[in-house]
Amino acid sequence: MMNQARSILKEYFGYDHFRKGQEDIIQHLLNGENVVGIMPTGGGKSICYQVPAMLFPGLTVVISPLISLMKDQVDALTEVGIPATFINSTLHHEEVQERVYDIKNGHYKLLYIAPERLEADYFMDILKEVTISFIAVDEAHCISQWGHDFRPSYAKIGYMINKLSETPLVAALTATATPKVHEDICHLLHIPWENTVKTGFSRENLSFSIIKGQDKGKFLESFLKKNKDESGIIYAATRQEVEKLYDRLSKKGYSVSKYHGGMSDLQREAEQQAFIKDDVSIMIATNAFGMGIDKSNIRYVIHYQLPKNMEGYYQEAGRAGRDGLPSKCILLYSAQDIRIQRFLIDQTINDPDKQKQDIDKLQSMINFCHTEDCLQEYILHYFGEEHTEKCGQCSNCTDERSVINVTVDAQKVLSCMIRMGERFGKTMIAQVLTGSKNKKLIDFHLDRIKTYGLMKERSAKEISDFIEFLISEQYIDVSSGSMPILKVSNRGKEVLLGKETVERKEQVVTVKVSENNALFEYLRSIRKQLAEAENVPPFVVFSDQTLRSISLTMPVTHEEFREIKGIGDHKLQKYGDIMIEHIIKFKTNQHELSIGEDSNTAELDTNREKRVKKSVENSHLLTLDLWKSGLTIKEIAKERELNVQTVENHLLRCGEEELIVDWSTFLKPEEQAMISDAIQKVGSDKLKPIKEELPDEISYFMIKVAIMLEKRKQKILH
Template structure:
């Protein structure tokens, strides 16, 4: 007697109820219809093709680009009593022959095959000799030439419609905007497929994006304070940075393993197996790692470099919290990331159209980084999904960003970019603004410019933040061919002419303070002199007024002064713990201390 989908769900997989659209998808496939399924990571996509493969007559063919994970997936099915096998390039001729024979003899319920193997004439001939239940095209976004995971072999999967017109096909992905969805439909000839879009929200994931200033300290604090005993992934842009970060984390007492395409297949497989099977493992990786990772208890994903697109960010962060339990993501990014990615795009061998689309994707990613509203709403909107209320589980919701009227400072920055010839990077422009004296400034005679030193009252880190936000918002362009040279564009005209104002995010300086405080040290060594001076000022005023120092200002207020370096009464008034009364009674003394430290 043929089992029903629900009985297989319960008896084979051990679940009592279907989730979301699973039942509808399975019903469509069992009836012989095609389907396109968009379901967030951890939503149960695999059951959508595994159960119909067991219900329908024949063998279910699962096309997956994840050779390294096929063995694990097949082994898991074996544990459930499902007859499954795989065909890929890692097998010996004898092993492949035995699997093919088992399928030919009707001894397999499911076969996992890599796309490059599937499109070979030998494999197609073999498939024509057996009864096929369905074709499941996993990670279907790989068919998109504009996507971050493009696989050329996926473009040839349109042959399934021609070769096997009566076999139902299901394409599945967790990552596809509207454009990518349309491309999947067109390239895989799924125009008549039923579409099941289950939303993109992962409410258990907390999204955090921070300015990158001391990335090692920021990451270390994140891990020690929140995830000391958890498994997670740390993404880096380059292989070299992966190696260095894994080595450094290991020296700090974590079990950290590297993963990138430059390692031997044996090392990659060994490290991946440890990550999947052991607890408290941190995988430090490039984007070569992660697609299809089934580990449910990844509690965090951290990015030490800016992802190239929101699609990449969504997919990589989606590897956290597949079990539905709380998980955290942390992205650290700075202007240097933008420059590096734009240089990579400019030097790529892609067409101009490809480069233009890549630039649009990067701009969308920058927009997500710089918004002051709910990040989850913006993230979901990008995929055509909606969230009617702020999520309450991202950094923008939990600790709303402070903004400030940066119009005057922005005009200074834009003017300095213009005066220096629109050819220098942020570092040199900031040196000119702050009135630095160095060989580069002297050699170009930039100490004679009208913008030389006009911004010395603003700290270097704050200038970096200003310029980064101007680039992200499209007021400044980065010349990828000229080593990150800054250039004006039409968007900045209104501000330069005084016709418009601009509010910017005030970055909170995430430094060694929290980690150091845990170890009994108050602040970074570089800030120690100003910290001591602020405390001395507080102690003197406390003695004069006959009160404990905390009555003047709490430590938290002094730390905020240390981070933001206010030099005007209005700026000081924006510091937590400084009201109008204390501003009038103590403000001048503290402002004088900060001004002396800045100059």
């Protein structure tokens, strides 16, 4: 029957092959087995029940929480010739009766309904009169009270299925199931645990970034200017914030829609359709928007405020790049957002157990924002995946700041917590360590403990951020009450006993500079050019701290440059001459301006800017020289202080410029043959599908090399 399934896939949907996991799920169903499918957003879950529906006799019932999704999917199925319908609250009584009549007479293969409809006895009586072979439970995480979108009616699905005349096959499908939610799905729908198809939560084409300490509005506008031709979603936590962003961006001429629960159904539908049809490029919305929206060309998802949990965040972020092309997921973090989410939890949830659960989930979200490990790995571990690798492209993986030992600072914080009786929150701990004169602190006699003022050289914000880091790394536990209390975890006790060390990326310390601020701003623009050429963040070239030290000391020799913190031999070799040239230029121009002789500065600027630009543009040639000397890609990356992907891009550029002819270093003959076969099947303009055809050890770089070889071969032939 699997051959028939493939024929249906080709005939009705136009695909030659199933995507990862789809065939396995369908095979379970064809074997007469119930199945759970856990696939990331955009993984193609709907195919897993639409194809079997055409193979099984009788009716397939799809239980979905979303009215908009029902209509979109029914319209799409009807368009390709599959008889499908839905019954929900948008229909008049006469329309419902007409569809029920057609269902009883076998006119449809798929029926979409909301779970609440199964609670109506009259509707169950209708279903008992129909041959139902198969029930698909979409968004199955809603069945669990531990899920982020729990709906009580979902929990009754198993009971309702048992009321039917014959027990149908069941497929439960979701994109966001933690191990606990997975367990509930299997238990409540009577699906053996081993009948699980889990394709993994990783989305290779998505790059995740956490932005902290920046003006959100300025960052957003800067990002949108650079991506003005792309389609994207901006999520905010409240209706009020959505309206503010909508007004702000509208006034600045951006093409925007908005979507939140305070709008009428007609308004929301109109705004949604404008976005889906590309009439507008930006959707600003609360989390009410997006589930079931199948818009493939969303290039970025920005969370303007902190989401309430990881499940919701990953589902929303996963709406980017459903076509497999590289896309950005950016979260703008502010501590103020935590208070907003805590307020929403307190105001909307009365059940103490549910409130504790939501606070715990919020803490996991906060930890995500403060971890210094790979962001993709954090997400995968949250959803229960154990054997993972760093993604190499999130903001943490590409952050090349030095790792330093902060064990002593961690011991100071943890010791302070214990001396305070482990009965306070982050703010009070930070105040004690900085030696604050806060009245509440004095009233509790906390100014008398040994750790009072122990870190007075730091600001309270710096210590608060450090505490958040310790929480994210599980050295500190957080209570779930309305006022979070911090306690030293078992892992933290190991640090206090000297049995475990704590390491952290070196923090950028802001130094106040009154003089030479103009030089600092000037050098920032040079740093930006260098960073763009290397395809890295500016702070990877020089941190702000290093740049401010340069602007203060104004070094003009290599020896002076080497004395500055953050300048090693590699950076001195790469950037020393360029920076020295610009410092001399700045000093010269300042002197000329001070004596009124500025007639030749424009020409001086132009000539030197050309040299700097040329040096930046030729960065790939330096990589080529190292490759020709026999170094591997990883060795070049280490030598030049670049990430591996940048080195690969440099080499590919050399190939395009025909500076590299022999690519045998990168591809064995059997690998080239394997990739060439995949290219013939898929086409050379679709990297993701090519990758899916090949073993995991074949990288995107190897595929691009093979494509380059194919194009060169064709060029020679013609």
